[in-house]
Structures are given as structure tokens and as C-alpha cells.
Amino acid sequence: MRLRYTILTSILLITGFTTAHSQGSNDHIFPASAIAKPFIDFDSKGFLVNGKRTFIASAGLEYARIPHELWYDRLLRIKRAGFNCIEIYTIWNFHEEREGKFNFTGDRDLGKFLDIVKQLGLYAIVRVGPYYCAEWDNGGYPIWLKFKKGLRVREDNKPFEQYVDRFFDHLLPVVFQRQINKGGAVILVQLENEHPNGWGTIMPDGYFKHLQAKALNMGMQVPYFFSGLHHASDPAGDGKLDDDKRPNPWFSTEFWAVWYSQYGAKPGDAELYDRRTWKIIAHGGNGYNYYMAHGGSNFGYTNNDEDAASYDYGTGIGQAGDLRPIYYTFKRAAWFSRSFQDVLENSTNASDNYKGIAADTAIKVSARTSPAGDLIFLDNPGIAKVSTSLNIKGSEDLFAGKKINLQPKEIYPLVHNYKLNEDATLDWVLTRVFAIVKQANTTTIVVDAEAGDPLLLRFDTKVKASSASGSVKIDNNSVLINESMVATVEKPIEYTFNAGSRTIRIVAMNRTLTDKTWITETDGKNYIITGLNYVGDASIKNEQFKLTTETPLAQNAVQKAILYTDSKGIAFSIDGQKSNQQQTISLSNWQFKTAATNAATNVNTSGWLKSTDPQPMGADADVTADAWYRATLNIPSNGKYTLQVKGGGRGQAFIDGKPAAKWKLNDNELTLNLTKGKHTLAVFAAHDGRDKLAAYLGPIDEVDSKGLFGKAFIKKGGPFISELGDWYFAKASKKDDVKQGPPAFDTSVYKKYKIGNDVFNLKEGYAWFHATIPQQSAGTAKIQLLFKSVDENATVFINGKQVAHHDGWNQPFEVNITDAEILKHPVDLTVFIENYSNEGGIDQPVKINAIGDATAVTNWQLKGGPGDALAAQGWTMADAAKQMKNAPVFYRTTFSLPPSNGNTFIWRFDPEGLGHGSVWINGHNLGRYPEKLDMKGLYIPECWLKPGLNQVVVYDEDGNGINKTRIAAEEAAGRSIKEYSIPLN
Template sequence: MIKSTYLFLTILICLALRTTIKAQDSNDHIFPPSAAAKPYIDFDSKGFLIEGKRTFIVSAGLEYARIPHQLWHDRLLRIKRAGFNCIEIYTIWNFHEAQEGKFDFTGDRDLNLFLKQVNDLGMYAIVRVGPYYCAEWDNGGYPIWLKFKKGLSVREDNPLFEKYVDRFFDRLLPIVMNNQVNKGGPVILVQLENEHPKGWGTIMPDGYFKHLQTKALSMGLQVPYFFSGLHHASDPAGDGKLDDAARPNPWFSTEFWSVWYSQYGAKPGDDQLYDRRTWKIIANGGNGYNYYMAHGGSNFGYTNNDEDAASYDYGAAIGQTGDLRPIYYAFKRAASFARSFQDVLENSVDNNAAYRKIVLDTALRVSARKSPAGEIVFLDNTSKEATTTQLHIDDNIAGSKITILPGEIYPLVHNYQLNPQVTLKWALTRVFAIVRQDNATTIITDAEAGSVLALYFKTSDKASTENPNVKVNGDEVSIKQVMPDANKPLEYTFKAGTQTIRVLAMNRALTDKTYIETINRKNYIVTGAAYLAEASVIGSQFTADIEQPLLAHQKEQVYVYTDKTAVLLNQIPSVTVNQPKTIALSNWEFKNASEQAAINYNAGKWLPSNNPVPMGADGDVTADAWYRTTLTTPVAGKYTLQVKGGGRGQAFVDGKPAAKWKLNDGELTLDLKKGKHTLAIFAAHDGRDKLAAYLGPIDEVDSKGVFGPALIKKGGPFISELSNWYFARANKISDVKQGPPTFDTTMFKPYKINTDVFNLKEGYGWFTTTIPQEPAGTSKITLQFKSVDENATVFINGKQVFKHDGWNQPFEVNITDATALKAPIRLAVFIENYSNEGGIDQPVKINAIGDAPAVTGWKMKGGPGDALAVKGWQKFTGKVKTNAPTFYRSTFTIPQAKGKTFIWRFEPKGLGHGSVWVNGHNIGRYPEKISITSLYIPECWLKTGPNQLVIYDEDGKQPDHTLIVAEQEAGRATTQTITDIK
């Protein structure tokens, strides 16, 4: 894989970034806070401090841009319930300034409201302000209008780019800065730029980085900040060596890739895999992490890039529709533990040597963290089998055995002070969480039936207990027994002075259903609930909404634990309503969406140009556009139209469909009669490239529609691909001065396009092939290079004719020598590779259309037309086959579901490419590019009674087989509880 093929799957690009972006590995530092913010957010080399308290940051990546604002609270609450204390977001530029100079921070774009909701839930925020984002988002987040600013280069010290960045930041940054934690908001960290090839952490390689820093500081940035990101990987802990004496700040991963955007839903093993990778961070000195993504969401409207369509589910812990996957509960266990022992983990040093002999089993690795607050020893079972091992511990604890699951990292807690009177001397059982409730401290453990429940305490005051399973021996207190098979928590308590220690022993099925809620500064433990939604306390009344999966809805025993007692919640049964699996769509109407191709269509208000211009030149941000012109053919026959393009196209001649083609092919053959013709071209695309790692001009990068000079010539086609390439290594760059060596197969070996011949190293080489002889009378041919990695010098028959520097940039070479064109031509390309992969990335094409007549006088207009128009609709009988862009409209009614959340999706069965609106909301593009084929309809966009569905099918396919389908696996049933907890 050659690094300049940025159109390939992002997973390959991101893997390449791990090798090309050296700054990420060499600098993971963070700029410190200002004096004003320091009391609120600070750090040292061992951990983060928020308001002076050691805080382990467990962050969830999501994008408010991918969630309707009516569902923000729901998704944020689900994240909080999983033990997260932080949210990480992008502030995507083209989401807020889609039209040049028109800023939108309202509704779904109300960043201030989103941050307020984060704050109201008691969570923090990490804000990544860009101006580049990636994120599998259209154009990487750049507004389309930037493409039409001549002289603009992105992500470089380019005054024009910086001018527009500053204008955006003038609107964006005040919102972010006013929400900094020292101003009462949730923002604790800010990231400038994103995954820049040159600068990560605190590296500022050029004036562009300095400009971003100066701008942010001048706008009031006071919390800690950094460039590009920190430790992006699917396994960011790597080999586990996270301590670094040279690093002045904590270890943190801003993108811990959990699953991937090519997946929908959970697959077996996800929870175990990412659970292990999370515990590697916790066990080896990491001070926090952010899962990208914890909730993926949807690409509504035209926001998807070319790798996605509507779904950005990501296989995440919280699904596209808000459903909870197995990985959710794995993340919750890790988060609950890390935050329970954050005063250890955020102030610790490596203590591995002290516990090297705690186990003798060679299948187990030992790591340990030591801090003034206590110690934690982690036993890492690297095998694929469960391992039962004897623990070799002093302190008069003998005969202790534990069983460690395959791949599990098992924590043992040692000498952890629970309160001034009680120290947890050893916890040999997994600790799920520690909860402090007034004068009570509750330890929630995770132990399966048949395993040993073993906890040992030391007290400074005399201890007492009424529980026979709690043994008191002077200042020693112990709980040791075989865990029984129990369907509710087992409770063990003792008192030391004024303090109560309570142990709630549960199996994993119960800890998965255990939530810790803080209401009016008091902590409550709710256990037995598949999910705890809203909860409140008024007087002595505890009210909670208990949610269960729709398909597993059954009454469960749910308890709430206060500091003194446990109370069974009284559940109010919900109304039984069955969700149908499908809802048929009928009574269809249709509307012509290709009237723009008609001969006498009035295009007077369209954007005029001599040559066609790329989509977006008129300010339109959709995935569709129309082009019109006229041409005259002297004689009837087959003609070839050549014009650069990107996406899909359909040509109409004199108002009638003529041909469909891939615009990237660059040419189209038409049968034309003699005379004047109206030519209309419909163009559409499936998302723009996200421009990962790209620096420089973007005016010609991944343009869509048709653009540049348009030529027409009788005959054709005229474009072909060069094949039979050969490669020979050169010793040094000066070899280019000698010209290409004589072709000899003993020296030159066959070469396949897009192959790295430099073995990821710097090097030089000759690439050669033969250009076949063109027909007599050919006066010009053009070589089209789409991507060469990195610098290329082109030779024709041994003579240098062209030099191009840079990768990811197309270029052309014209051959007009009459003598050369009369015979086959020897083409040679000398390539200089300076980093990583190198060679010819993409096929080289030869264009023999020569000096053909130009087609000029174009007009263009973006957009599909008015999808929500009231007029113009006709009854659809199924007999109309347009074979051209068409609107279809129908209505559907969904059953009421009091106490339940039914999840509905639109299934575009039988359709081609297009967009869908439900009640005026654009739910995204189809067809999907992942395993699920249907498009999620957010429940907040549905209503009681008729709901309107509008389809814009670019191919004119008929909607007869489309359906509204239920995703019953993601549905939820909610039961309200009201209980007196006195």
C-alpha cells in the first residue's frame, strides 16, 4: 500500500499514520494551564488533578453533529451510566459554516447547549476545535467553499487559509472558552488541529501551528491544550510500557479506536478484546483514555464521506439507535474500577519488582502500581485458557487461590485506605466499584458462584459486626468464603468507630446491572436494572425509570441501596404493545426530478462558466448537481465527450436519457444526430474524501461533478490505461542526470501499479513501459498521472520532458513531437522516495483525443430540487419508469408505544442511490456500505399519526418494495418506579 492513495479505506490510512507521523511517537506532551485555570484543571507527570483532586479521565467520544439535539441528553446519560466522566467531541467546521460567512450554532448545531448538558450531568469535556477533523466526515470537515479560494492551502502557514480559520474561530472559540472548567463549564482540555503529519503534542514545526496557538490564546484559552492528538491506536497501551521520565504530563489516549466504522452492531469477542486493551492502560501507568467511538450516531443529510453512508454505528458500545452492546458493560467495569482507585492510578509509580514472585505461573504477567494512597497488583493472563493460581502473599494470608479468565487482567488491591478508620489490606476478589455514602463505604465485588470471596481489612478503631461471615480479630477484619449462587447481592457489613463498611458481593450478571447515581450530592446504588435511565429523589421518594431490551422485557428485582438500607423498588407495569416487524408503504406519489434536462428549461439563474466547474462552486452542499450546455455536430455518428469528473453521471441529449457513466473515467461516448443539441449532465457522488494527512491546495483534490475543459471528437473512446510496467532500482538521485538505462529484462523486473518497491525506506528507481503507436494523424497525446510517490521525472524516448514534486497530486504530460508519435514510445519515470512506501500509486492513462473542439457555455446548479415541495406530485401507479432522478412520496403510521421505545428504519429495497426525508428531516444517504441496509429514523423525528416519507432516487428506481422496518433488537421498554427509601 502506497501512502499517497488516500482514497483507500481509512483503516489502512490510520495504520500508515502510525508509521508516517513520527511526531505522535516522539511527543505526547500537553501545554500546561494558565494561572487562572490551574486550581480547576492541572496535571503533573503522574496524573490529572481536577479541582485539586486526582482524577482518572474516562472519556467517551461522540459527535453532537451525528445526534439530533433532542437525543443529546439520552446519549449523554447512557455514557454517564457506564462510568464515564468525560465527553470528547469535534466542532466540525462545515457543520457550522456550510455556506460561506453564514454561521449556525442553533438547534442540532447548538454547541453551547450541548456543553451545558454535559455540565449539567456532572461530566467534563475535551473539545477538538480543528480546523481539520477527519472523522469519516465529508471533506474532512472543510467547508466546500474553501475549494474555490485560489491560492489557499490547508493545514499550512497559508495566510488565506488562516484568514478563514480565524473567522470561524471568532465564532467558535468564544463558545468553547466560556465553557472552560474555570468558568463553571465542563471543558478541561482542548485539542488544536487533528492528526497533522508534522506536529503532535507540543510540537510546533512551523508558523501554522504558532498561528493556531496564538489565536486560541488570544481568544481566552486557559485550560491545558495540545496539537493533533495523543496515542491514537486500537491498542494504545501497546507493549504496556507507559511510564516515561521525560514526559511532564500524564499518559492519555485521545483516540482509543474501539471497534471500527465498517461495522454495525456487536460481534462476538469485541467486549473481551477491548476490555483487555483498556485494562492494559489501567495496569501500566495510563492516566486516562477516550474511546473513539463510544457512540457513533448517524451521517444525516450529506455529511458522510466516501467510505460511509447514513450509518456511523461503529460497532460502538452505544449503538446508532441508543441500544447497549456487550462492550458497554465491559467499558463500565473498567471505568468503575479506574475511577474508584483514581487516587492510586493518578499518582503512582511502577512497582513491578516488588511483586514479581506473587505468582509462579509463567502464563501470568505481573505489573504493579504504587502510590501514597495504596497499591494495586495486576495479574495478566496472556493465555487463551482460564488459569487458577496460588497467590504468594505475606501478611498472614495463606492458601489464597484465584481464577483468572482467558486474556483477563485481574486487579489485586493492597493497603488502600477506605476512610480514616479502615484500610483495605487486600482485596483478592475483583472490585467493581467503591461508593462512599455519608458514613458508609460500600465495596461492590465481582465474583462468580464457586469462586472465593476474599477481602482483608485493618482498622484503627475497634470493629464490630452482626454478620457471621465477617470475622473480627482485634484490628483485623476478614471476609472469606466460597461465593454462593445468588440472584441478588450478598451483603456483609461491619463498623469501625463511626464508619460502616459494607460489601455487596455480586456475580458479573449483577454488576452489569448495577449503577451508581448521585442525587443532591448523595450516592445511591441501584442494582438489578438492565439500564437505569432518569432518577430523582423528592423528600423520601426515590423515582427511577428502569429500562430493559424490548425483546427481553421481564420484571426484575431492582434494589436501591442508601447509606443505611436496601429497598426493593416498586415497579409500575408498562402497557403491553407489540411492535410489528414491518410497515408497508403505499399510496405513492411521484414528481419529476429531471426537468432540468428539458430542451426549453430556463436555466437563467444557474451559475454560468466557460468550462464546467466542480460541484459546490455555487455554494450548494448536497451530493447532486445539474450541468447544461449546447453543442453542434457536423455529421451524425459516434462522438466521445471528454471532461474531468468525480462521482456518477447521467447524460441527457435533447431531454432524453442517453448514457450513464463513472465520471472519474473522464470520457463518455454518445450517438448524436447532425445538428444542434441540448446536453444536460446529472452528477452525483457518494461522499467526498476526508483528506487524511493531506496538506496543500484542495481546489483540485477529490472534486465532484464535471469540471475543466470539455472536448468532443468523433470516434473514440480515446483514453486507455498503460500496462506492462517494469522497475529497476537506482543507486542515487544523481542517476537521473544520466537518463534512463537501456531497457533490459535482466535489469528491469515486472512491476504492478500500487506496489511499494522501496520496502518502506528512502530510495530511487526507474519505472518504464511502452506507449503503443497511435493511429496516423494523431498530433497530440496526453499522459495522465493521478498519483506518484513521491517526486517524478518523466522521460520520453530517453529525453527528460517533465519534473513533478510531491505526492497525492495529479499531473499531465503532453507529447506533441510528430516524429515520436509515428512509432511506439519508450516512457520512463524516475521516482524519488523519501519516506515509507513509494512507487506509482494509481494507473497511468494515455489520452489520444488530441486537439479536439471544446464544448463551452456551461451552466450549473447544485441540489436535487425541492424535496419537500407541496405542488407537482402525481399519483404513482408503478407503470412510470423514468430511468432518471425522481422524487417519491408516501406516508406511514406507527403504533403508539407508551412506556416503550420502538426503533424504526427505512429499508430502501429495490432503490439505487439517493436520499431520504422523514417529516422534513434528511436521514441520510443510501445504499449503506456496511452490513445493515436500512436507515435509522430517530424516534424524536417521528410523530403520532401520519408521517411523511420522501425519497430522491438518483437512478429513478421504483419504490414498490421499500418498507419501514423494525429493529426490535434495539427497542427498549421502560418501567417507572416510585419507592419510599426512609
């Protein structure tokens, strides 16, 4: 079914294929080599990085979707959210668009990207493919792979493995030179991606063994795995993450944070994914990777058929770098997990030990225990706020009257017996801990609470404690802070005490302030800044703490902030001068030139690809979404004619240089009125992205081809293709039922069936599908049955007799009926479907082609691409009278931008009034329009703009008018950037 891809990645992967592919998956990880183990290792309870228990809080993004000038900015935003790792794909057709021409420079400079990751102190998980999915054109396969004889993807197929090896010869050294044991950022490698048959450490065939051997021979030393681990929008599921049989930590490589069909924040997203993250933390998970934390853009022709230019994903860091509400939930979970990673990476389930700790029985309790301490999680699964008292043995007097307030769906952490340092232990913390930060001899604990919530922390110390604060109660070796949060918190409340030579500082604030709290590591020291919307770069020079801060353009409030060093808090403020942004830039003085010169009768085609039959787009090595086809038609007499040829995408037919008809190429036929004689047929073809081929194995030569391809025929009359309707189905009990032939058609046995529906309930099974082919007109001696896709294997019967068998899903095939006697009567068509995994049935409509004998159209010519959009010649002032209707056209003009003055304005090109096409700004291709998400306009990366004149070029494939377009501001994403210095003395 067409939805198989999204069902596969949004339903079945939730269980990691544990149902349909239990024999082909586990969640195990191959260990590091001996030389890498001191740097990256694991046991059944957690990861160890450089010998230290480390919780992996990872953020998914793709360098391929970000201009290289913005890599540092986006990675810094990830670091500021508390993440310690990033996860990326190394998309094949991004680095080898054209066969044998490898590109690892500029936006494709993977080595530079990984070096920036290392520079920022982050780790990297690298997913090297060779398949990626990722809502990327062709799933990441280079288009030229479609034209390799005998090639079958993701199988033990020598031609495929040959080209994979050549790509890996260029790719893997870039990755492996940057493994952590070699001083780089890379701590984990994933081979393959979401393969139907092998996940974790499962290697079902020679293909997997080949990938493993290739990577190991080329120097892979860090831990690795196949396909992925625990992909889902709620990876923790029912919370049972502990597994004594698993030799490695629990980790999710794709925790789907929102979805690729969404732009921007939607109400409830932050709360939903916050809860799903805390489920991982509370139930023994050792890490996760949000897919995506920053989505980015599909520049050029990289989108698949589900997307256009935007890949915003509705996630924490927007397409334009703006911060969404979910960003702050990411940040809260990441800092907590990393603060208590010595517990979370070495723990066992201790839920039974704390059963009954919450007086309210509606609260669910889970807990983790380790040598470093205990974490208890109170879970309010309901939709209303809950207040509960606690039953803590031995501390009844202390906690008497204290209530914990849990927000709807909140998972609230308590801390018990946690060792802060050699001199102090956190006996109990009833307040939410945001982060624990080591600052020289000071340990700062940042907690958050709302008005009326308890501020309660009790410490045990091995040495005598002291404090100048009356709010800190000291009794022998016990330290207690026991207050209620005040109603209004404009600045944090501080509590400090000393235990031996060490200082413990508690900084309490509400959630609004923790959202504005940032932890930086600068010159080897940790600093905490609270009160600012965002903190970018931070450095120290001449006893001055220098920072870059960012404020939404629409905000005009003064920001009161505090910088916490290891010894003091330094108050400072940042002015709140609102920046007025121009909302739109009008575009005028357009020039145009035709992009339909290839439709003319006298085109020089010496450089075109020539073939007997039309070849799919890309056969001439072009990687764009546009192509031209040409052929000559010999018409014997005036009349209506039907041209039949397989196709994919959109088309515009021209006869003798003039527009003749728009054409849905997937219909496979076009009817034209033609006069006697020779005619030049030109066809402009375009598409909106190729399928990502999720879970597809086998040949890709005919899968989702675009343009025109196969045999071409023309015949007077038509149209000749019709869709077969009125389908029925009946379940079969076993595969061998096919040997008995189909049961007689009886509606008491067969039930109505709608094409595309799953009749197997996502399970293995067998079924009969029946339709009646209408009686054909007199003289019809042949028809074709056109099957575009069945799921998975099909045996075809005509009037109860087997005539064909086809193996494989998403592969078109044809069945010919050539008995004229049979066609004089209605025909019983029955199809036996074998379904071996997931959903199954007949994916796409089955069509009848009654063209019969027809004249072949041969000697085709192909030229891919829109032409040179950036060429300086051939432009004239736009004039609708000069423009050919229903034909592609280029437009260009310039617009002016004022100096930014420290502001980052986010601009989008709004293609209102246009059809389908591409846009270039100063020579950079923004991607495809129209957008498919709930937003308007193609994002223009700020690094591609400049003060003064900027050029915009538009290629509209439909030839629509340009005058309604404009450059529009996305005000919500704009920000004011300023640098400040704070004296440290």
C-alpha cells in the first residue's frame, strides 16, 4: 500500500519489529575493539565514555539540511539545550550525486562538521547507510544506481555491494579518522537503516556480513549496530526497559519528536514529548536520540515525495533556528539525566522498594537504585493536577504536611541518598532538580518550584557544615533547607553552606527562569547564566565574561540576569529595545525568459541522450526534477489519437512547438487531436520528489521512475486505459491453498474490498481478491492488466486458471489476456496474495489497457534539467504577451536589504500565484515549492543574504505569473543578537 512506508516507520518500528520480525531484530550493540574500549565502552547498565558513566542525550539533525555557515550555530543551540551528542546520516546521493564524482567540500564537508562537533565538546553517532530513508529523495540512493544492470538494493548483491564499497572507500575514512579513541567525536556507528530483516546485532545474510567486514577492515573501532534501536514516538512504551538478557544499555536511535508533516509548535507538543522523555529516564533507559531536534531544509532537489523545501519537523529548533516550547522540555530532561548519569547508567529497578511512597494511589511510582544513589519518579498519568503527601519511613516528622504538586501527565523526580562529593550526600530532595553543576570547589544545584511548592533538600555531611544563611538549618552533620516557594520569583533564591573545603550552593527558581537558565563551559570552568532568552558564545578575556545573547525581535522587556561563577552571583541586565522589522519586501521589475525552447521544432539535440524507447529521468545523469523528451509522430489521417507510455510525475505535451495538453504522466496515456503528417512531439516532465523506498529490497530500476519510460505506442481513438473496480476478498488459511485454485465467487464468502486496505491486521496471512473484467467490445483480441503494486506476492488467475505469478511489493507487473474468445464475455480475475509482514493487500488500483495492437513510437531523445537558471543572457522585461502559456519559464529580479545592525531577520520567499518549481537566492537553490506543510514561503538562510542588492531567480514549471510573489518576514523566528561583557571582579 502507498501508506506502507509511513505505517512501517510510525507503527511497526515502535516495537522494533518485535512482532513481525522477531527473528530479525534485537536491541544489542557490538562492543568496541580493545583499542577503543578505554574511550567508549558499555555494560548492561550503561555507557562509559572516557571511563565515566555517561548518559547519552542526543539530538538528531542533518548537516545535509543546513548550510555549512550555520553548522556551528545549530550545534551550539543543541549544546545549550543540555545535549551531549548529535546523530547524523551521511546521505549517499548528497556526496555522490553523479557516479564516481565524490564531494566532501562546502556544505558536504562531513569532516569539518564532525570537527565542529568535537570543538563544542559533543559526541557523534554516525549512521553511514548505505540506505537512509529520512524523507530524502530516493531514500539517499544516487539516481544513477537505477540504471545498473542486475542491481538489487540492500541484498547480498555484488553490483550493489560494489558501489557501496566504492562510496564507503571515500566516506568511512572521514568518519573513522574522527572516532573518539583517535581524538574525535564519534562514539557509535550505525550500519544500514531500518532494514526489514536485521536490527541490532542480527546479521541475516551475506549483505549484513559484507557491511560489517567492510567497516571493520576500514578501521571501525567504536561500538556499532545495524538498522537502529527502539524507533518510536514513545520509545519507552509501557516502561519495561530492563532486560537481563541484553548485554548493552537501552538506547533509542529515533525518538520521533513530533513529525515531518508539521511546521512549528502545536499546543500540547511540549507536554507530550516531555512525558515520553521522562518515561525513558524513569524506567531504566540509558539514552535517546530525538529525531529530529532540528529538521532544517531540503535544499535543491533533495526532498522526497512527502515534502517540499521545509523539513521543520515541528521540533525544538525550528527550520530557521528559532527555539520552540519543546526545546525547553528537551533541555530540562537532558540536564537532569546528565546530572544524575552516575545513577542512570548503573542502576537497577527499585520500584518495589518505594511502593506506597505516594499517599495518593493514583500516582504511579518507579525507581532506580545504584551505588551512587536512588531516584524515585512519581508519575501522574491523569489529566488533572494532583497533590500528594509522601510516606517516607524514618522521616515522618520532616515530611509531615509536605505535599508534592504534580502537573497533569508529569513525571516528578525525587532524589535520595545521592553522593554529591566526598563530603556531602543529598539525603532527600523533594524539589525538582534542574541541574547539578560542578564549579571548582563549589557544587551548584539548580532547582525549580512553583508558588507553594516545597523547597526541601536535606544533606548529610561527613564534616562539620556551616552557613551564614538563617534559612539553612544545620544540626551536627545534617543540613536542611525546608521552605515553601514564594509566589513571585523575579530572581533566583540562593542557599549556601560549606562542608569542609567545599561549598554547596542551591539556586531555586520557577520554571520560567529555568527555561532562561544556561550552563556554559568556558576556559575549562562551568558558569551558569540565568534570566536570558538564549546564550550563544561565551568566553573570558581580561577578567571579563563575554557572552552573546539573543532576544526575539518582538520582545522589548529588560532582561535581568545573573552570572554564577564558582564563588558568587553577578547581577547584570540587558536592555529590551524592540527591533522593528520590515514585514515584506515587494518584488518588481521582473525579467523573464522562456524555459521551453526545447519544445521548438528546430532544437539542436546533438547533446541529448538518444534511445529507441524513452528512458526515465536521470538516465542522462541529470539529478534535477525536470526533463525534456522529444520524438516524431507519423500520423496517417486526421483524428483523435492516444499515446501510451509509462510515466511518473507531471507533464506538458507540445505538438510542433505549441502547448497541446497537460499530462498526469502516471496515467500512462495521453489523447491528442492530430492532423495527417509528421509532427514533433515534445514533452516537458517534472516531479515533486522520489519515494524514499522505506523497507524496500530488490531492483530499483522500475521503482518510482519519473518522466517517460518503457515502450511507447500510438493508436487512433481512445483513451484505452480504465480502472478495474468492484473488488472483493476472502481469507485463505495457508499458502498451499493457491494450489487448489480460487474458490468460486460467492458474495457470502467474499467481502467487499477497497484498494489500499490492509486485510491482514499487520500480520502474516493469505487471501483471495476478486474482480470482474467487463466484456470487451467486438474485435478486441488483447488486453493488458496493469498491476502497479501488490503486497507482497501475487498469483493471478483468469477464469480460475493460473496465468502469472509475481514476487515482491511495490514492483509493477503486467498480465496479458490474448484469447479473443475469453474477452467476448465477462472475465473472472482472481489474485492470491501472500503477505509476510506488516499490512497487505492490493496497494494500487489495477488498470485494464485495451489498446491492443498499436504503432510503436521510437527514436526518443532526452535532456534533463531546467536549463541554466543563473545564465546572464537571454533575459527581457517580463511581458505576459510574450510568455508562452502552459510552459516553464524563468523569472529574475533583485531586492535590497538594509544592514542587519545585529539583528537576524528571517526572510522567506512567498511563491503566491506560482505553480511548481524552484527558487535561487544569490545562486543558492532554496528547494522546491509549493510547500506541503502548514506554512508559506521558502526559508532563505541568513548566510545566503547580504546587505544591499540580492538576486532572486524563479523557475516556474507551470508558467504561472510572478507578480503576486514577495519576500516576507517570519517575525516569530527573527532575533536580536548582542554581545555583552560582565566584569568578573
